[in-house]
Amino acid sequence: MGKRRNARQAAVQFHFWRDAHHGASPEKMDDFWEFCPAKPSVREFAQPLIDGMMEHLPQIDERIARYVENYNIERISPVDRNVLRLAIYEMLFRDDIPPVVSINEAIELAKTFGGPDSGRFVNGILERVKDDLSRPLREPAKPAGLTSDS
Numbered sequence: 001m002g003k004r005r006n007a008r009q010a011a012v013q014f015h016f017w018r019d020a021h022h023g024a025s026p027e028k029m030d031d032f033w034e035f036c037p038a039k040p041s042v043r044e045f046a047q048p049l050i051d052g053m054m055e056h057l058p059q060i061d062e063r064i065a066r067y068v069e070n071y072n073i074e075r076i077s078p079v080d081r082n083v084l085r086l087a088i089y090e091m092l093f094r095d096d097i098p099p100v101v102s103i104n105e106a107i108e109l110a111k112t113f114g115g116p117d118s119g120r121f122v123n124g125i126l127e128r129v130k131d132d133l134s135r136p137l138r139e140p141a142k143p144a145g146l147t148s149d150s
Contacts, residue, residue: 007046008105010038014050015082053089060088067128079114080121087126096140099130
């Protein structure tokens with residue numbers, strides 16, 4: 001498994017931990033990394049994912065709630081909920097990650113750690129999020145300040 005997939009897995013595990021502790025984060029990030037050991041290169045990619053998910057959690061959860069009509073977000077399995085949170089964070093706030101990559105990675109994480117229908121469930125929600133995006137789906141968006149001549 002590559003470092004980015006391991007980092008995504010760690011980000012999902014961190015937020016799963018938060019769910020299991022009723023929204024409380026570990027007192028120190030080192031406590032989490034002790035529980036979930038990872039190479040420095042994995043931590044380097046995972047930490048911004050973890051922090052970004054925390055920063056944008058209300059917007060992310062609002063987006064999930066919008067697409068699971070007539071269904072309380074808290075009733076979604078913790079694995080599926082946190083896989084969705086990660087993918088939606090990447091799709092909405094990480095222009096350096098193509099949305100189709102986020103979707104594919106989320107489906108794989110859901111299949112690995114979720115229930116028998118998790119992959120299909122996650123895919124269905126993320127396809128709806130993808131349809132609302134106005135950025136390129138198969139490539140990273142251009143970094144700010146760059147023109148086609150750069």
